[in-house]
Amino acid sequence: MGFYIVQFLTGLSSASALFLVASGLSIIFGVTRIVNFTHGSFYMLGAFIAYSLVGVLDGFFGFWISVILSAMAVGLIAVLMEMLILRRIYQAPELFQLVATFGPILIIQDLALDIWGPEDLFGASAPGMDGAITIMGTPMPEYDLALIALSAVVLGGLWLLFNKTRWGTLVRAATEDRDMISALGVNQKWLFTGVFFLGSFLAALGGAAQVPKGGASLIMDFEILAPIFVVVVIGGMGSIPGAFMAALLISELNVFGILVWPESTLVLMFLVMAVVLILRPWGLFGKPEAPGQHGQVGAPEQPYRPLSRKANTLFAAVLGLLLVLPVFASDFSLVLVMDMVVLSLFAASIHFLMGPGGMVSFGHAAYFGGGAYAVALITSHFELPMEVAFFMGPLGACALALLFGWFCVRRSGVYLAMLTLAFAQVAWSVVFQWGELTGGDDGIIGIWPSPWLGSKAAYYYFTLFFGVGGIMVLRRTLFTPFGYAMRACRDSALRSASIGIDVNRQQWLAFAFSGALAGLAGSLFVYSKGSIFPDEMSLARSFDGLIMVLLGGVKTLAGPVAGASAFTWLDDVISRLDYWRVILGSLIILIVLAFPQGIAGFFRERFGVWFGQETDT
């Protein structure tokens, strides 16, 4: 009996960090409508700063003062970010805001690496709470009880703040209608900044408080994102009790699941999310969104048009150049161009879903890497020839996208996006952890093309054929009935349903189609490198894809290609420098602030009329 009570309390204590961080994300989103990816970084920073501070102040009170000071310090850093970056883009489309929050992630990663070094840090135990008490014969660490008390205090404090203070009332009002509170004399700017402080403070508090248990490490930022997204989706966005219940549910399932089936934790999270989505699509405490409230990427889009003559000529010229490239280019530049083509296809598959499909995928690397792993696994376990194995990429990715997509398309907008991220993280973890099958961290190596494609030039043409072909297929699809129906669902799910389109099914198939083409890019990738590692499925990879699309511009079909090429080139140039993350992160921020319409959008605005791709108004 004592064992089960202790086990339950352990679950409760590990729910603590999850609840703190997720409720912070939820509060920020509720008011600013920004899904702040930097939230994970604030969690990580909270842990690092607390690690350093705890050594300075000693004793029981010194410890808790350090924890709170760390969280406040991070809150102030967050305020700086809000005032310098986010304030300029509150009116921008959802997606630019997202990408703007990628920039600080990279910068914080480099700074943390510089200050605290690459090694994982182990926190000292908390003074005065390093013992254990015994519950019916089973020991229970005191610090776990302290964490439970901390979440209870925060839960109660937040309830008081939101229900008993004027500031809390204003925040709740802003969650419903921010323009109206402004017309009633409330300065939104400072309310937003205050909310951003509070939310980030909670993230950092979660990070700081778990230092005695888990220490601090450089992977904490991405590691926490998937679980808090799951918590928010299960609990219902904007609901603090929802975040608490969801965090508790997941943590308890974890501690008890481990007893029955040790490898079950990820699968359990996946199952819980699946069950909740089927039974209560809006989350345990969530309310249905008004249709059309999310998912729209900015202002209504102009209809796509087939390429004009001039644009066709440009396309032909670029293709011609690519075809003769092997004659004079070095192997090194051929590899770079191949990377550009492969990533262009990957970016185009994301764009297909995000722009015309209206579904933002935060986890498309799952299909890119999934395709690559499908090829590598089939090859290494069954020794199939490349000519067959190659097609396992798109097929495998399609199957995975059919599975994940079935759940994801049940929601729209940011919820859909969070689900894609959570599922992608599950896929990544399975590959990472299931070492016997996938080689885990060591990846799978020795996957080379057949001898007839052995030379760089031959494989270059092969890549060009499938890469450019894949992009053209994506583009052509937009002008087929399938493409029309998909765009109709994006523009109005209600009206599409009323003319007989099965919206869920349409979106599901679009999701799978996009996944298949990302898998094709994965196939091309694995044979060009000869190997595949879990990194290609990671969140960082998914974010790269999103950055490419946004660099290029969401509203132009040429955007992903331009963005992927620019990104690949940029990455090649700066990844050799020290502090390349700081540089890349700052560039992303600058680009988002300066060209919210992306590279291709910028050119289209300037030269579109000349190319006959834009009407003169």
Added chain:
Amino acid sequence: MSTSAEFIWDHIMLKVSGIHSYYGRAHILSEISLEVGRGEILALLGRNGAGKSTTMKSIIGLVPPAKGTIEFLGENIQGMPPFMIARKGLGYVPEDRRIFAALSILENLEVGRQPERQGAPYWTLERLFDLFPNLAELRDRPGGHISGGEQQMLTIARTLMGNPSAILLDEPSEGLAPVIVEKMIETIMTLKSEGLSVILSEQNLSFASYVADRATIIEKGQIRYEGTIDELQKNPDVRNAYLSV
């Protein structure tokens, strides 16, 4: 109830001169000019889509005009963010009410609360509950769970919590039952007697004729007619041309 055209208002509260407003690239208002004096009620009339709501949103700063000036109490407020304009004592009551559905009636009122203001009537909760007795009984009810008429009263009360010296009332009689409309007329006359200036938008003359002193008619974002309510009532041609029946 209307005043003669010769009446000279001792004090201009709000003066809008030649504003132009856009939604994106769509030019919605052109050369709109209005003036309202202390304690005066100006009816802004026009059919659905004429540009009444856009005019009000332009004045309060939600749709900032691209050109023209807006003076409130002698100060240029054009280009200020809505919260600053509201804090100067200009209240805005939107046509779609925009009640905070998850907040209780009391909390809705709390959002509107601003400090007491020199030269403007001061509203306490008691005074507002005297004016709107229904709301007093519902004070703990969520704003989303009260009737349309009660919501209309609540949205006015919420704006009054800011102790404004002038308010913009966008189609307050829309969709209300006749008894509630009567109550609304009474309310507006009370506000007038407190010395508040009101710009009231309506699609037709019937409701406005009970309360307004003067009327301005707009159509397609332009001013078509200006005059007293009495003059407008004697002019069926203008009414038929620009107003709903």
